Amino acid sequence: MWHRAPRWRRSKSVGALTLALLATACIGPRPEPPATTAVAPPPAWRTALGTGAPIRADWWSAFGDPVLTGLVARALANSPDLGSAAARIDEARAAARLARAQQTPLVSGAAPGTTGQTVSPFGTPSDAIGAQPAVSISYDLDLFGRLRLASQAARAQLLASEAARDTVRLGIASSVATGYITLRALDQRLAVARQTLAARAEGLRIARRRAEAGYTSNLELRQSEAEFHATEQLVPAAQLAISRQENALSLLLGDNPGPIPRGRTLDQLAAPAIPDGLPADLLRRRPDLYQAEQTLVATDRSLDSARAAMLPNLALTGSAGVVLSTALANPIAVFSIGASVLSPIFDGGRLGAQADAATARRDQAAFAYRRTALQAFREVDDSLAGVQRSGQQAVALAGQRDALAGALRNASNRYRAGYSAYIDQLDAQRGLLTAELSLVQARADRLTAYVTLYQAMGGGWSRADAEVVQR
Template sequence: MWRGVRAWRREHAWRTGAALPLALLATACIGPRPEAPAATVVAPPPAWRTALGPGTPIRADWWSAFGDPALTSLVARALANNPDLGAAAARIDEARAAARLARAQQTPLVNGSAPGTTGQTVSALGTPSDAIGAQPAVSISYDLDLFGRLRQASRAAQAQLLASEASRDTVRLAIASSVATGYITLRALDQRLAVARQTLDARAEGLRIARRRAETGYTSNLELRQAEAEYHATEQLLPAAELSISRQENALSLLLGNVPGPIPRGLPLDRLAAPAIPDGLPADLLRRRPDLYQAEQTLVATDRSLDSARAAMLPNLALTGSAGVVLSSALADPIAVFSIGASVLSPIFDGGRLGAQADAATARRDQAAFAYRRTALQAFREVDDSLAGVRRSGEQANAFAAQRDALAGALRNASNRYRAGYSAYIDQLDAQRGLLTAELSLVQARADRLTAYVTLYQAMGGGWSRDDAAIVQR
């Protein structure tokens, strides 16, 4: 990760063997260029290069790997209409204009003027007459930029433009991930609502049987009251699930750039595909993360700004020239005028202003270096957490599925024994409660597993293919 920092440092290192004597004198005055903070080796976790099972190429539109056309359509709408992307595009336009302005500082500045004059002239005979004159002129000024102050400022602005574009890509990735996560959450809420309705139907049937047995005197009213309580306990799950669905739909509508409204559905939660993970994830793929690239370009921009700030402490040579003519009704022929000159501006005493600006630029460069390292470490952590989440949530979902199947069998046995009069109603009631809890937990575990895949895609900076991984490994 820090190989690029050292390359930039070598590229911008001050050359004490410059041809101009002013460079030698100025370099001795301002001292050696401050080095970037010492780099610490940032190594990826060893588990990254272990095989995770057979994998297939993952497309750049990674959300399509879940196999739901409705999800693909929602992500496309969000990437087209989300207002945050509009704001990011405006920031790119601002950075592009700043880069053009910085480049324009390196070109000659040409100005034109044509001042007019009116007055009176007196001839040799003492006769006054009116005179009208004009002096059109063109002036050119050019900064030779001997020590690269303007060049480094232009390169810093260009790096900042690249950082702004990377920031836009970070927003795009975050929006796509938020839509995918929100859609998975919505489908999980839909399935929770379906489970609650199925359980409510089963509780209604149990309540009907308990009422009939109590009316015939076969059982006491205790079982009837227990059945009624369980029915109402399940009934209150429906409005809570419907409220959560409504709020989740509104959240997704906001991501889509729309007013609150219903969200189209596609496949149910249990039919969403679990994307395949390649047989190993090279750490260098993390360089495709837009936030890491943004931090990298920010470091480049601050490093070049430091060069520009230090160059401002050196003498500045500017060339100026002007040419024009003097036109007047009092003159028989126009008079040509021109001037060529050069000026050297060098700071002698500024109260430490330029030195303070250079120190501030050095501090900003160091902050960007530490921020870049922190972003790299955060990227490693997010990928490792996501890989663990994919594994463990899958194991948890399998365990909940086995528990759900076992409790479904226990409920069938308890219901048969209760109808035959071999067991009390409390046995069937406990089995119903356990099955409901296991089904809701299974829905949540499946949603967590799919969300872990979304988090992994976001942590890796989006989609990649097996060919891309092979190229990086080579």
């Protein structure tokens, strides 16, 4: 993904070749980047899932909930983090303009006024008032590309800043989607708790009537009361979790704490289709990976610029103007042109230390790029596995829930008919509640895995994206 440009280009000019050889002799060979920065995708990270249907670019709309789409739009419009990222882009853009301006001539003008006395040929002094307007031009020839390389570094840093903003956008959208899925899962947990509590209340009523009539002992009544209160505490716990989740989403939306609108239920949220194969190059759309790549490019160009600063620098200067004075019958035109060569002779190792520091920064960026790439492959593999395994878990838990629901019906009928003890019905009730809550969590985990996969792939994809990957 990243290739170092050759330090010296071929030139037909003997003078340019001589300068290149002189520069190489003065500053030594260019430090190469660490060899361990090469990253190859894992050979088996592709996983055949889905039907290969295309996905829209605004990937959060693939869940089919207009409320979720509106929440993401609000968060992207009101996020202070995006505002801060935009300000950093403006700063990087100004730095890039400044670096480009360093390569252009500098033109300045001055018009100083003077007063004094003049002596005529006959020795008679007289007062004189004059002015010397002048225009001066200075230009750095940049023989060894110091300014050009600094401009390229600033440009790459600008691209890295834009990628950082995209990273923030992707993170905000993913956080809102994950938070909304969690909120809908908490809503469903609250519904399960209330349904179970109603069933427990009915069981407690029957147990109390049977105990009062003498058909059962007070032990079954106390067990029914304990089970009712155990379920009762689930309701305020779920309500507290919902309030906290709504406040967290309000913060992402840039609003004060308050209720969050609801759309589709957890079971109604669509499961997006995933293409059968996603190429490894598609990961280059990840903004954090692109940011690391451009940061590496910027540090590499900064290294070359720091090395070029150790070579002689040739600057051209010129000025032209006129002398206007009351002591002169006609104005006098004056001009000057010259060149200056600035070369470090002894700086105590300052420039060498700056070049070594630039080399170290380049190496740090190279290792950071490798770490980011490896992290990207891991996140994609984890997300694909999460989508697949959490779906299998949800199917198994749905079967368990159905079986336990049937067991509870049988245990309730046998208990009312007097063929089994109350403990059998109690065990079936506990197992069914646990299975229903686990099923809600598994479905939420599966949808969250989809969000994580979208984030790992840098945002939405389509079949065309899988065929041709371009930045």
